[in-house]
Each structure stands twice: as structure tokens, then as C-alpha cells.
Amino acid sequence: MSRLIIGRALSVSGVMAGTLATVTSLAGIVSVIVTTSTFCPESISSARCSAASSKAALIAAYGLTAAGAAGLLLVAGRAVSPEA
Numbered sequence: 001m002s003r004l005i006i007g008r009a010l011s012v013s014g015v016m017a018g019t020l021a022t023v024t025s026l027a028g029i030v031s032v033i034v035t036t037s038t039f040c041p042e043s044i045s046s047a048r049c050s051a052a053s054s055k056a057a058l059i060a061a062y063g064l065t066a067a068g069a070a071g072l073l074l075v076a077g078r079a080v081s082p083e084a
Contacts (some may be wrong), residue, residue, distance in 0.1 A: 007081025014073030021070055025063025031056030 029048070034051055041048035 003081045004083060007077045007083070010073050010077030010080060012077075014070045014075075014077060017073060018067050018070035021063050021066035023063075025060050025067060028056050028058075028063055030062025032060060 012061040035047060035056055037049060039044070040065050
């Protein structure tokens with residue numbers, strides 16, 4: 001395989017992964033907002049809302065971490081082939 005094909009594949013993978021990671025991160029951030037005590041219904045205990053909020057925060061953090069890793073795929077694509 002040529003370096004150009006490998007570079008383009010890495011770049012395209014980075015763009016797709018970055019998009020997915022950003023959407024995941026935004027979903028986590030919205031989930032944190034929704035699980036605050038203001039929006040949490042009274043029928044659900046505050047401990048359950050707090051646990052859901054912390055899990056949503058982890059999803060947001062994982063999404064941001066994955067977006068950073070996707071950026072590294074883009075850099076790797078440029079390193080392999082600057083034309084990609």
C-alpha cells in the first residue's frame with residue numbers, strides 16, 4: 001500500500017472518530033445538566049440522581065479523551081503522508 005492511501009485512511013478515521021467522540025461528549029454534558037437536582041423528579045432519590053450525574057460526567061470525559069485521540073490519528077495521517 002502506498003503512503004498516501006495509509007495517510008488518507010488515518011485522516012478519515014480521525015475525522016470520523018473525532019465526530020463520534022464530540023457527539024458522545026456533548027451527550028454526556030447534556031446528561032449532566034439534566035440530572036441536576038433542578039431537573040431531577042421528586043420521585044427519584046437525590047442519591048440516584050447524583051450517581052447518574054457522575055456517570056454522565058464520566059461519559060463526557062471519555063468523549064473528550066477520545067476526541068483527543070482522534071486528533072492524534074489526524075496527526076499520524078499527516079506524518080505518514082503530508083498530502084493526505
